[in-house]
Amino acid sequence: MKRYFIFPVIVMWIESFTLTLPAESTMPARAETPTVLVDSLSFGGAAAEQQHGLKADNSEPFHGALDQPARKLLPRDGGQWEGGTMDFTLKVDPLKPNYITVRLWGSDVNANRLILFCEGKQIGYRHLGDVDILDFGTDNNSPAYNGRFFYNTFPLPVSMTNGKTVLHFEIRSTGRIWGCASTFENLQKPMEGPTRGIYRLYTHTDGFFVPPVDEVQGAVPADIPKRSEPGIEVLGKVKEHVNHALDELLKSPVPLDQMQLQFLARAWHVKWTQAYHNEKAIEQIIRGVDSIYAASLKSDALLTDDKSTWNPGWFGFGPAADAVRLLSQLLEPSLDKKLEDGKSRREAWSGMFQSSRDWLSHHRRLYTNQSMIVDLNLYRSNRAVAAIDPKNAMPEEKARHYLYEAIGLVPWLGSDTDSSPAMPEGGHYFQLTEKGLTRELGYVGYYGEVIDWVTQIYDATRDPGKPGDEKIKAQAVKIAHDRGIFRYPMLDADGNRAMRIETVVGWRDTHYPGDVCYAERTTWDASPLYVAAATLDPEEIGYVQQMFEDNQYFKSVGERMTGHSLRVTMGLLDTPDEYEILNSQPPSPRRLPMSWDQPDFVFADGQDGVVALKHGSDILYASLYWRATGGINNLARIHYITPSYDRIAVVREETKFSPSGQTYKRPDWINFAFGNGGPRYPGNLHSAYAGEELPIAKPPPGVEIKPGENNVYAGKGEFYTLRYGPYLIGMNTTMDRSYELDVPQEFRSALELVSGKRISTSETLKVGPVSTVVLYLGYKPESAPGNE
Numbered sequence: 001m002k003r004y005f006i007f008p009v010i011v012m013w014i015e016s017f018t019l020t021l022p023a024e025s026t027m028p029a030r031a032e033t034p035t036v037l038v039d040s041l042s043f044g045g046a047a048a049e050q051q052h053g054l055k056a057d058n059s060e061p062f063h064g065a066l067d068q069p070a071r072k073l074l075p076r077d078g079g080q081w082e083g084g085t086m087d088f089t090l091k092v093d094p095l096k097p098n099y100i101t102v103r104l105w106g107s108d109v110n111a112n113r114l115i116l117f118c119e120g121k122q123i124g125y126r127h128l129g130d131v132d133i134l135d136f137g138t139d140n141n142s143p144a145y146n147g148r149f150f151y152n153t154f155p156l157p158v159s160m161t162n163g164k165t166v167l168h169f170e171i172r173s174t175g176r177i178w179g180c181a182s183t184f185e186n187l188q189k190p191m192e193g194p195t196r197g198i199y200r201l202y203t204h205t206d207g208f209f210v211p212p213v214d215e216v217q218g219a220v221p222a223d224i225p226k227r228s229e230p231g232i233e234v235l236g237k238v239k240e241h242v243n244h245a246l247d248e249l250l251k252s253p254v255p256l257d258q259m260q261l262q263f264l265a266r267a268w269h270v271k272w273t274q275a276y277h278n279e280k281a282i283e284q285i286i287r288g289v290d291s292i293y294a295a296s297l298k299s300d301a302l303l304t305d306d307k308s309t310w311n312p313g314w315f316g317f318g319p320a321a322d323a324v325r326l327l328s329q330l331l332e333p334s335l336d337k338k339l340e341d342g343k344s345r346r347e348a349w350s351g352m353f354q355s356s357r358d359w360l361s362h363h364r365r366l367y368t369n370q371s372m373i374v375d376l377n378l379y380r381s382n383r384a385v386a387a388i389d390p391k392n393a394m395p396e397e398k399a400r401h402y403l404y405e406a407i408g409l410v411p412w413l414g415s416d417t418d419s420s421p422a423m424p425e426g427g428h429y430f431q432l433t434e435k436g437l438t439r440e441l442g443y444v445g446y447y448g449e450v451i452d453w454v455t456q457i458y459d460a461t462r463d464p465g466k467p468g469d470e471k472i473k474a475q476a477v478k479i480a481h482d483r484g485i486f487r488y489p490m491l492d493a494d495g496n497r498a499m500r501i502e503t504v505v506g507w508r509d510t511h512y513p514g515d516v517c518y519a520e521r522t523t524w525d526a527s528p529l530y531v532a533a534a535t536l537d538p539e540e541i542g543y544v545q546q547m548f549e550d551n552q553y554f555k556s557v558g559e560r561m562t563g564h565s566l567r568v569t570m571g572l573l574d575t576p577d578e579y580e581i582l583n584s585q586p587p588s589p590r591r592l593p594m595s596w597d598q599p600d601f602v603f604a605d606g607q608d609g610v611v612a613l614k615h616g617s618d619i620l621y622a623s624l625y626w627r628a629t630g631g632i633n634n635l636a637r638i639h640y641i642t643p644s645y646d647r648i649a650v651v652r653e654e655t656k657f658s659p660s661g662q663t664y665k666r667p668d669w670i671n672f673a674f675g676n677g678g679p680r681y682p683g684n685l686h687s688a689y690a691g692e693e694l695p696i697a698k699p700p701p702g703v704e705i706k707p708g709e710n711n712v713y714a715g716k717g718e719f720y721t722l723r724y725g726p727y728l729i730g731m732n733t734t735m736d737r738s739y740e741l742d743v744p745q746e747f748r749s750a751l752e753l754v755s756g757k758r759i760s761t762s763e764t765l766k767v768g769p770v771s772t773v774v775l776y777l778g779y780k781p782e783s784a785p786g787n788e
Contacts, residue, residue, distance in 0.1 A: 032210040032725070038098065038203040039091035040212075044069030049088070058084030062197065065105040065149075066216045070197035073114070073173035079190040083112070083173035086198075090169055092161045096205040097652060101153040102134055103211070106145025106218070106646060108196035109493075111137045111176040118160055118169055121688040122670045127179045127510065129673035130627040130635050131155065131650055131689070135196070137176060139511045145646040146491040148218035149199070153209045153649035155635070157688045171198065179510055184679040187671075207651030208725035220643040227496040227551040234554045234561075235576045239272055241561055245569045246274045249284065255291030256284055257308035258319040263570040265323035269464045270573060282330050285323055290339065292320055293348050296355075297341065303359055310567060313363070314370065316356030318377025321384035324349065326464070328387035335388055350389035357381035357394065361402065364415045366424070366712075368406075368431045368438035372453040375406040379460055400469065403457050407450075407475050408432025408439070425712065426702045433607035436475075436482040441712060442625040443486075443610035445506030445514060451480050452526035455534050477537045480520060484543055485603045485612050488594045488619050488641055492516055497550050499592055504639035504648050505610065505623035512648070518547035518592065522556045524567040526574075529553075533578040542590025544582050553579075594619055604772035606733040609720065613727075613774060617643055624653060624722055624731055628715020629674045630664035630708065631694030632657055636722050651724060655717035656739065658698040664707045664714065666692045674710055719767070728775040732767045741765040741773055750775050 042048045044061040056071065064070040073084035092098045100116070100123075114135035116123040124133040131154050144150050160167065175191035202209070211217070249256060249264050256264065265285060267275035275281045296302045296317075309315040324331060335346040343351075360378040365371050379399050386393035393399075405412045408431045413421035433439050438448040454476040462468030490513060492498040501514035501521060515521065519540050522528045528547065532540035547553050557575060560568055591598055594614050602613040609625025619641040626637040638649040668690035672678030699705050699713040719739040722729040730741035742764055743750055750759045759765065759775075767773050 034212050035202070035204050035206055035208070035210045037212070038093050038205065040200060040202040041088060041090060042069060042200045043071040043086075043198050052088040052090065054086060054088040056084070056086045059086055060194070064197040064199065065107065066218065068199055068216060070105075070199045072194040072197050073112075073171070074194050075175075075191040081175045081188045081190050083175075083191040083195065085173070086171045088169055089166050090201065090203050091166050092156065092164055092203050093205050094161070094163050094165050097158050098156045098161045099153050099204050099207050099209070099651070100156055101151050101202045101204065101209045102198065103149055103151055103200040103202075103215075104135060104144070105197055105199065106148045106150045107143045109138050109141055109143055110193075110196040111139050112191055112193070112195045113137050113174045113176065114195055114198065115172045115174065116169060117172065118156065118167055118688060120168075120170075121160075121686050121690075123156065123688050124154060125673040125687075126670060127177065127672045127678060128508065128627065130629075130633050134171060135198075136510065136512070137196075138513075139176060140513075140515060142493045142513055142515070143491070144513050146495055147221065148645050149211075150646035150648065151209055151211070153207060153647065153651070155207070155650060155652060156203075157692070159692070160688060169201075181679060184681065187679045188681070207649055208723075209647060209649065210725075211645065217644050221491070221495075224491065224497040225495070226549070227492065227494070227498075227555055229551075230554045230558050231551075232554065234557045235579060237561065238557060238572050238575050242267075242569060242572055243274045245566070250274060250278065250280045252284065256288035258292065258306060258315070258317065258323075259308050259566050259570065261285050261288045261323040262319040263566065263573070265326040266570070266573055268327060270577065272576065273573070282327065285327060286331065286334055286345075289320055289324060289349060290345070292317065293339070293352050296352055303356060311370075311373065314365070314373045315377045316360045316381055317352055318356060318360075318380040321353045321356065321377075322380045322460070324353075324384040325380065325387050328384075331388070346388050350385050350392055353381045353384045354392060357385065361416045364402075366412075366414075367440055367447070368408075368444075369447050369450050369453060371412065371431055372406045372450055372457065375402045376453065376457050376460060379403055379457070383460065400461065403461070403469075403472065406431055407454050407457060407472060407479075408436075409471060409475060423702070426700045428700065429712075432475075432479070433605050435603075435605040435607070436478040437605050437608050437610070439607055439712075440507065441627060441629060441710075441715075442507045442623050443505055443605075443608045445486070445501055445503035445509035446521065447508045448506065449483060449501065449517075449521040449523075451476060451483060451520040451531045452523050454479060455526065455531045458534060473535055476531055477535050477540070480531050480535075480537070480540055482603070482605075483520070484539070484592050485594065486621070487517055487592050488621075489596050490641075492552070492555075496552075498552055499546070499550075499595070502612075502621050502639065505621045505626075505637045507623065507627050516552055516556065518552065519543035522560060523571065524560075524563065524565070525571045527560075527571065527578055528556055529578040529582055530574070533574070533581050536581075536585070538588055539590045541582065541585050542588035543592055545585075545588055546591050546595070548583070602774050604731065604774070606731050606770055606772060609716070609731065609733065611729055611731070611772065611774060615776065620724075620727060622722060622724065622729065624720040624729070625716055626650070627673065628694075629710045630666070631696045631715050632717060633694055633715060636720070636724075638724055640724070649724075651722070653723075654721040656719040657695070657717045660696045660698040660705065662696040662705065662707050663693045664696055666690055666694070667708075726777050728773075728777060730765065730767045730773040732769060732771050735769050737769060739767050741767050741775075743775065744777065750777055 041052045058074045075083045116134040124131040173195045175189040181187035267273040268281050305312045382394045382399045404410045412431045414424045415422045458468045458472045486502040487499040490500045498516045501517035503509040503514035532544045604611045611622045621639040623637040636653045640647040666689045669677035670685045670687045696714050705711045718734045720731040
């Protein structure tokens with residue numbers, strides 16, 4: 001993995017350049033200058049609330065964290081989804097763009113949501129908008145920032161503040177939502193219990209928020225313990241759990257479904273299981289595949305709507321095909337038996353898997369994780385045909401090409417048509433960036449964690465106990481290395497040391513904080529050791545050993561066992577053997593790069609518009625291409641982590657782009673900011689952004705953009721300039737142009753990393769093609785000598 005280590009004063013990063021510098025930071029501690037406020041309201045204080053005309057309905061003042069005054073909004077009787085509200089006024093600047101920031105306590109765990117309204121219109125979108133609501137709560141029972149405050153900042157529409165000095169605001173509370181719902185009834189859940197405490201609200205004109213100096217903050221833990229339990233006994237429980245499920249399948253009186261067949265076939269190769277070399281497993285697999293074939297004759301819909309899979313239409317008959325492939329030699333003696341329709345089992349099964357392969361090839365999906373799932377099952381379907389009926393199999397080279405497209409080794413060309421690939425994104429669109437991140441509408445947290453799917457793809461190319469496709473293995477390692485950058489040091493829910501996955505700047509992510517995560521995420525389908533055990537990559541082994549040192553591995557395994565679905569149980573199958581393999585590896589010096597004891601560095605990926613840096617006691621993640629689904633929005637998403645407090649922000653930036661001449665007018669949607677706006681809420685609710693026109697960027701040749709339809713090119717800029725506090729970022733995403741980055745004149749100087757030269761603020765930096773410059777700005781001329 002490329003890492004770009006930095007001097008502690010300023011950073012410049014160029015994609016084709018690698019430089020390693022001393023790890024120790026020599027920069028003195030930097031005192032941040034508090035943000036100049038336009039106004040603020042401390043909730044729970046009678047005088048402050050009276051001054052701002054606060055009217056609370058179904059609300060309760062209290063003294064909360066660190067004995068600070070606050071308010072919480074309460075649920076209403078009868079299990080309603082809406083709770084209490086607060087009305088008040090705040091001053092704004094009539095001439096400048098304004099921001100609003102809310103102060104929340106990081107130890108509060110609460111799934112309820114807080115929504116801000118201004119002059120009766122909703123600020124932010126309730127799901128996946130470029131501006132979020134005031135507080136989207138926590139849905140993973142984890143504190144956002146244990147024992148400390150965190151701050152959420154976002155812009156107010158200029159159209160609402162221009163020429164105004166005072167605005168009327170309202171905070172409303174609701175229960176949690178389920179973002180995958182297609183109806184309001186499934187989307188919005190009742191409000192259960194009070195909201196978390198709302199401590200203070202501020203208006204200001206600088207997107208970089210620094211709390212007032214007199215504001216009490218939580219203490220940085222002096223000694224963070226490692227988790228003490230559970231331990232290795234969890235693996236014994238895993239074996240009991242898995243064997244119980246397998247025992248039920250082996251003696252099942254009804255034919256097994258696709259997922260059960262795949263589970264049983266995989267377990268046949270695992271020595272400690274009930275299914276290992278068990279003849280009953282062969283019998284059940286034959287009976288199960290026969291049953292699926294018979295059902296497919298009765299209904300063509302089974303191919304696209306098999307309810308035993310968790311995303312019907314993405315799997316076809318891939319799982320059943322995988323079961324046949326894994327045991328094809330043992331199934332061979334039974335394949336020429338005639339079935340009820342007169343076909344041999346070989347002919348019948350082969351035809352079923354061919355139909356699965358061909359249908360999936362004509363219905364591929366754009367978003368990376370979905371593309372991988374579809375193409376994996378396409379490939380599995382063909383491998384089963386190759387195993388039992390080679391003459392009707394697609395050539396292996398062609399079948400693997402679909403996998404190469406899905407994992408970003410070659411351009412993704414979309415669904416097959418009768419004449420040629422559809423190429424909906426043109427002929428040069430890759431599913432992954434050159435750096436190894438999933439390429440969608442920017443960086444993706446959870447859905448971008450495709451390491452488990454790529455490892456499954458690698459496994460699909462190999463027979464048990466044998467190596468698979470080396471290109472796919474190398475790509476899995478590359479992805480895993482760069483995903484390791486997006487884990488940051490944080491406490492777990494019990495106050496123990498841990499690393500968490502970065503979700504705040506993820507465009508498809510909806511909760512904060514991210515789960516505890518080291519080498520890879522813990523999923524339904526795979527363990528956090530999956531890629532490390534499959535590849536034995538030294539860096540991944542180091543990440544796993546860090547997880548072992550923090551004793552977070554057994555905790556994650558135990559949490560997975562609380563899920564009782566077959567998907568979870570099947571994902572536990574390889575866990576004991578993976579642990580045995582990795583626990584026997586020699587010590588590795590590699591650790592996750594954002595760990596506090598690791599060297600400073602910068603990572604930038606212009607194709608996804610994302611920057612990640614560690615600089616002394618700062619960790620900064622920034623998504624410059626932020627949820628720009630319809631057009632250029634000039635907004636960036638920030639997650640800025642310091643030991644004292646945590647900041648989340650959506651801030652304004654400058655975007656240079658080639659206009660297409662088209663514009664996108666924001667609809668009056670308050671729920672989803674994409675698609676058709678999602679399920680509609682009852683009542684007369686309106687968006688503060690309705691009618692705003694966003695310019696649409698010029699797409700690559702051969703790609704058509706229809707205003708209002710999501711497109712990965714519609715809001716993608718060519719050059720981004722983002723100033724956030726002491727950091728200035730210039731990102732050039734083009735292949736053949738250079739841009740100029742102006743250093744603010746109020747600063748005395750800056751340092752440029754690669755040459756180590758001091759840059760005068762009278763200079764203009766040139767940012768070349770496919771490169772990113774990150775500057776840590778020097779001190780202003782009036783600063784005391786020696787404070788540079």
